[in-house]
Amino acid sequence: MSDWLLVDGARRLLADTCTHELLQAAEADGWSAPIWDALAASGYADLAGLELADAVAVLTVAGEHAAPVPLAEAALAGWLLGESVRGPVSVVGPGTFGALSLHSGRLSGTARGVPWGRAVERVVAVVDRKAVVVATALATSVERRTNLAGEPRDTLVFDRARVEEVRPAASDLNERGALTRAALMAGALGAMARLTIRYAGERRQFGRPIAAFQAVQQHLVSLAQDASLVALAAEHAARAPGFFEIAAAKQLASRAALTATRAAHQVHGAMGMTQEYRLHHFSRRLWAWRSEYGDEQRWAARLGAAVASAGADNLYPVITGGSAAM
């Protein structure tokens, strides 16, 4: 059970700050200082200092509002280091495993896809299962890259950069990263479903709301289903954050990203294809987050292999008991 006051506080704060104007303005460099400052001032810059269920619930709210700030990265940095960490800070994602090397306290190599690499002072990288903290100012180059949602996913090159800290990684970045994306996606799916249902009730064609058409209703129902399924899955993965639960939650979220964005855009027609209308803040993020930390295929393959090796007799016990039964 997450802390309702804490989560509701984040919801109200983000509802006030994540205006369409600020989200649009953040498209320029994928970063919104006013939104980050407001979150930090209210104590949300350090998600790893919270109970896991609370951190995941706050991330879900961040997804609901398409908050253009590295909240998930602050959580991941803290989880990797095993302590509370105040952002803004980022992590070097698992896509870079093997591309970085650490010798005598110096980090070398190319880190790709670093969320908000340009905007944070330090990043936590995972090298040989160790969490390594390094200042971004020591990068020999920072190349600006963006994901489908316009969020910074920069390339940072290090050449014997002196690291600030090295310690055993306190959590699995693949799994925890997937958990953050599942939570963000749960929020975005819920917001997208509500936006689409409202639009279908307001938009009139042939003299009636388009929601009166059965073919449109089918899209609305499938959206509500995807959003409900992923919200519950992310919440359960936060309650019991084992391999099975996280894998299943991210698999469901990534799969839903495909079906739900398709349904939401179809209902919105041409309006949904514009920058001036909010839908793209959710649909583009869902497309981007779908593949970050593993898409539905990658997690299905891992889950399938784990379940197949557990054997037929254990199949249902694993579905009911999750990681604890594997």
Place this chain on the structure above:
Amino acid sequence: MLFEATDLQEGELALQREVREFLAAELPRGTFRPGLGMGAPRDRAFSEKLASRGWIGMALPGRYGGHDRSAVERFVVTEELLRWGAPVGHHWVADRQTGPVINRFGSEEQKQRFLPAICRGEVSFAIGMSEPEAGSDLAAVRTRATRADAGWTVTGTKVWTSGAHASDWFVVLCRTGEDEDRHMGLSQLIVDLRSQGLTIRPIPFLDGHADFNEVSLEEVFVPDELVLGAIGQGWSQNRSELAFERGGPERWLSTYLLVEELVRERSDEFGERALLLLGDAVARWWGLRRLSLSVARTIDRGEAPAVQSALVKEMGTRFEQDLLAAVQELVDFEPVVEGNSLFERLLVAAVLTGPSFTIRGGTNEILRSVVAKELGAL
């Protein structure tokens, strides 16, 4: 948030272990012919064994032979029976819907007469809703009951009545009034399937299997004491009965055993596609189960999660069919009806009954329309 997260508590987990041990001892694999979810065979002796463990009519009151257990506890027992392929056919309808409906709307006399027998696993019920002209549009029923001395005389035809030939009673939705509003003037009667004037004619399933029936009622007398609930309230009572029909594990487990057998018989030769299929399936079973469990917990709080139940049923039954199609695409052989293995036999059964998954208990198309309105779009 439409669905609240909930976990099984210690007592509920103990019940789950108890059911698993019971099934492993009573119905060891290889000693019985498992079925596909709620389509499993009828076996009165097995139903009576379950009843002796207190697992039929679980959520009904103790004074009527029930066990005062929760909807979640019933969920725990039901999912284990279904995934095991256990023969639940004899008690299925009575346990899931007729018992709860009689408990909710029935007279004291009806409760004393039927509920203890249901809870003992003795009496079996069928569903008398559909008619030739009333499928999804149930309010179009034409079966009519006219007033007689101390009762009603019923004439009409019910179709697609699963298990009528093997059941004792069925609850008939019929017209008792002339009301202009077609939802008014409907009532529910509890009718003895061996009544004078009642004829049961099999409607063989497409594979020749006998389960469906047409039940003709020709001036069948039904005494007043078998009117279920109030005359004229049949429509609203029926709607609440349908709510019991939806949202449970039977809406996403129909093809479960097929996949378990696929793993048992063929996992040695699994390639990437098979692992993807399996991984996708377990994620969805896990997620759907969480939704279904949330519905059961909500019912235990005294609420009626009709929208949530319908969302689960629509999504779960579609998944059952998607999964079957994926398995069909994966395996490369020509199945024979006799089946060379349990997997093959289940595959044949699933292919031949699969289209019914998204039809029984209300077609998915109608469910989607009903849910869309409830979602607040209109």
